[in-house]
Amino acid sequence: xxxxxxxxxxxxxxAAVIPAAGRGVRLGPGxxxxxRTLNGTPMLIHAVRALAASRAVSLVVVVAPPDGAGEVKxxxxxxxxxxxxxxxxxxxxxxxxxxxRLGLDALPxxxxxxxxxxxxxxxxxxxxxxxxxxxxxEGAPAVVPALPLADTVKEVGPAAPGEPEPxxxxxxxxxxxxxxxxxxxxxxxxVRAHETVTEDVTDDASMVEQLGLxxxxxxxxxxxxxxxxxxxxxxxxxxxxxxxxxxxx
Ligand SMILES: Nc1ccn([C@@H]2O[C@H](COP(=O)(O)OP(=O)(O)OP(=O)(O)O)[C@@H](O)[C@H]2O)c(=O)n1
Ligand SMILES: C[C@](O)(CO)[C@H](O)COP(=O)(O)O
Numbered sequence: 001x002x003x004x005x006x007x008x009x010x011x012x013x014x015a016a017v018i019p020a021a022g023r024g025v026r027l028g029p030g031x032x033x034x035x036r037t038l039n040g041t042p043m044l045i046h047a048v049r050a051l052a053a054s055r056a057v058s059l060v061v062v063v064a065p066p067d068g069a070g071e072v073k074x075x076x077x078x079x080x081x082x083x084x085x086x087x088x089x090x091x092x093x094x095x096x097x098x099x100x101r102l103g104l105d106a107l108p109x110x111x112x113x114x115x116x117x118x119x120x121x122x123x124x125x126x127x128x129x130x131x132x133x134x135x136x137x138e139g140a141p142a143v144v145p146a147l148p149l150a151d152t153v154k155e156v157g158p159a160a161p162g163e164p165e166p167x168x169x170x171x172x173x174x175x176x177x178x179x180x181x182x183x184x185x186x187x188x189x190x191v192r193a194h195e196t197v198t199e200d201v202t203d204d205a206s207m208v209e210q211l212g213l214x215x216x217x218x219x220x221x222x223x224x225x226x227x228x229x230x231x232x233x234x235x236x237x238x239x240x241x242x243x244x245x246x247x248x249x
Pocket of ligand 2: 202
């Protein structure tokens with residue numbers, strides 16, 4: 001049999017896990033962060049739509065606040081979402097890391113590529129999502145979207161009682177990147193990372209780094225910022241208003 005007559009392998013299928021189980025302490029008192037609204041629509045729905053906008057994403061697993069899975073299912077039912085995408089909701093855990101692991105546990109076997117995307121980054125553009133997927137399809141085991149920093153960063157040491165923190169180092173800014181989501185992974189690599197790394201980390205890619213594998217960077221986007229503090233809500237609603245103007249309605 002010649003090479004040309006062999007059936008081509010089935011294309012890798014892509015699922016997104018959206019951890020949305022955080023409280024949003026830095027945003028201040030109120031509903032869990034993912035359920036707070038931006039221009040009347042829950043942040044989580046914006047985030048789900050942003051990931052489902054990619055034609056490559058055929059499953060979205062939403063990791064809901066531990067006591068909020070029913071409410072999240074109702075929200076997904078009540079909002080218009082693409083028909084081509086399946087949705088699964090699972091309850092989350094005490095940390096982002098645990099919530100992501102619970103989301104991974106809910107993935108059916110046929111998905112080979114996994115995106116992990118913060119519900120708290122509701123406005124990520126589809127081109128950023130597709131850029132991450134493309135880099136994983138091209139063979140990277142782990143991919144992060146990232147931007148150069150505008151501020152100079154200082155490393156500080158512990159403060160003596162009653163004294164201000166001392167600066168101990170100034171990393172070279174040109175080599176630093178602010179990392180966003182979705183982060184994209186070969187599924188087996190991400191599962192192994194979550195099985196292997198037990199210490200607390202702030203993103204999934206750093207777990208893959210701990211396996212000794214290379215994580216690659218693709219361009220992030222300013223609109224993929226994380227809603228963390230109250231001013232970020234103002235910025236997110238301003239971005240939505242600008243998009244409406246640009247769309248001409
Ligand atoms: N136990 C947790 C904690 C966080 N997250 C999710 O991880 C993402 C990034 O976390 P972050 O912005 O820190 O959200 P919160 O933990 O809600 O914020 P805070 O630290 O201010 O409480 C969010 O989409 C959040 O819902 C989660 O699924 N489960
Ligand atoms: C994953 C992340 O969004 C990458 O920047 C970030 O590390 C999440 O941090 P948080 O403290 O859980 O918001």
